[in-house]
Amino acid sequence: MLYNLLAPLGDDFIFFNLFRYLTFRTGCAIMTALVICFLIGPGMIRWLKSKQGSASNIREYLEEAHAKKAGTPTMGGLMVLISVTISTLLWADLSNHYVWIALMVMVGFGLIGFGDDYLKLTKKNSKGLSGKLKLVAQVSIGLIATLWVMHVAPETLNHHVAIPFFKSLFLNLGWFFIPWAVVVMVGASNAVNLTDGLDGLAIVPVAIAAACFGLIAYLVGNAIYSDYLQIPFVPGTGELAILCGALVGAAMGFLWYNAPPAMVFMGDTGSLSMGGVLGAMAVITKHELVLAIIGGLFVLETVSVIVQVASFKLTGKRVFRMAPLHHHYEKKGWSEPTVVIRFWIIAVILALIGLSTLKLR
Template identity: 40%
Template sequence: MLIILFKYLNLFLINFKLRFIMTFLSSFCITFFFSPLLISYFNQKKISQIIRKNGPITHYYKNNIPTMGGLILLLSILISVIFWSNLSNKYIIYSLFIMILYSIIGFIDDYYKIIFNNSKGLEPYKKLFLQLIATTIIIVIIYINNKEKLYIQFILPFINQIIKYKLNLTIYLIISYLIIIGISNSVNLTDGLDGLVIMPIIFISLGLSLLCYFSGDIFFSQYFNFIYVKNAKELIIICLSIVGSGLGFLWYNTYPAKIFMGDVGSLSLGAIISIIAILIRQEFLFLIMCGIFILESLSVIIQVIKFKYNKKRFFLMAPLHHHYELQGIAEPCIIIRFWIISLILVLFSLILII
């Protein structure tokens, strides 16, 4: 009897298409049906968004909207991946591991904001220190357990040529720090308007799912001149779980939002999509996909440097989406336009490989 069950289990695991569909549906349903319960619970416990005092005046009405909705996103992803993926695949373990580590950091940050009724939360240097530790742990584990040579590949636009560079541990760590810590914090900065960040995450996850398929297939990896990454196709399960849970969450997070994801959601989602890009050696294309997040971070950096230099601001307010708000552009209009730009960047990155 056990032999028969094991045989059918193996046949089920081989059926990628069925698992992809079920992963998407299960993650969507968990988030869609359980989010109202979480919203109700958070309203009762007064776990709500802490609006920064120097932020746009139009945001003050959001002060009582529940936050930390990222918990249901993470739970949905975790359940779907555990149930539908092959947990013997090391890439799945790496991805879930960094998601959990970053969710803990995000949870601490959100907890500090709520407990102390302060929008600053965890001190930036403490948050960065925890992120450095979490990233170092997972990257060192990946590097040690990788029997093949690690490369980073750069795709030259319109030339159809890929340049590959071999990496040692130091360079691998530096690149990983820049991508994982940089993108996770950029996602966190972008999460300032209703539904603004979750749709680009969905677009990027769909783009990454295609790259996972191409990188994990011998024929397609040779055709596109990718580095072949054995068993990378299994990461599509994680990508589709992010898409499903993200769409379910967007139902309640879209303008006007009934719940926000908080740092527990934005930091962990930024980290998990980053590690997927690193695992399939597609850092260059991934950074193009994340153009909106990078632009938001650059706006903050430019604002800080400009203000320290001559006590004047380059933008009306940073991050960039607040600048447009203060120009009088309606919040839904800003959100949709950022979504459009994000979709264009994802499509453009995929066009580069053709």
């Protein structure tokens, strides 16, 4: 909004030229989201506690290990959702289609998570919405977003997937791009959801991935940099750096309250929305496969669940002591902070590997 209102004044007042710079607006988006999160955090935590009452927010099979967390309010991802949305609307170019696509996915998935979390609070159980209903809603939003992306993307790229480590190598999926993109968004959303099981575990890898995709969006949207790096050039994606910056700022603000011992959990409101928007940005920037590297921690957590379920159904035996993977290490005797910090280190390493694909071609 501020860009649309103030940038045109740059011709008459030199100060307003600042609003034309993507880097300036991204920095402002980071700080705005951070400050909003700090300001609304305490009040929102009090409100969530009043709504939760005696409702259980701990899975039955974890009640013994996480008994001390009983009573900690969930749905804290709402503060991230509010902070990112307001910050993005303030600092992004609101005539940019990609900004609205990403916001639609984030808010849409967030509403699904909100409904799930709200039922958990009001019905006083830990199950919430049915898995089938959540999946149908996610696929519907992902489908709308995919068709919108295909409509506004360059014709030479709207059905294509870029292959990392290779110069200008694209796989033309044709109409199969639609299910591919939907799977990326829905898969990323649920992968972050599975990772969100310990204090601070998911929010830092989300911030790392958002920072990486902020850089990727900036480079992909710049003709000079994309040509130099031999990565796809998608005009307009640079504005997504602002949303990514807002997500980083909000994530850091949320971590203030989610750091061990957590004062609030993000719930599905946060995990579904943040994972979904990361998937949407990967689809828009044509870096879906790079997301699997940068967000490799989320992939590992998801694969651990798939392997555990498949193994138990086929052989009656479990590969891990408990899935997702972070609970396996808890069962092995690792303390919660140890698991969290080591998983953060893995997320940083995978992010660096993912970013290296921009140059190693």
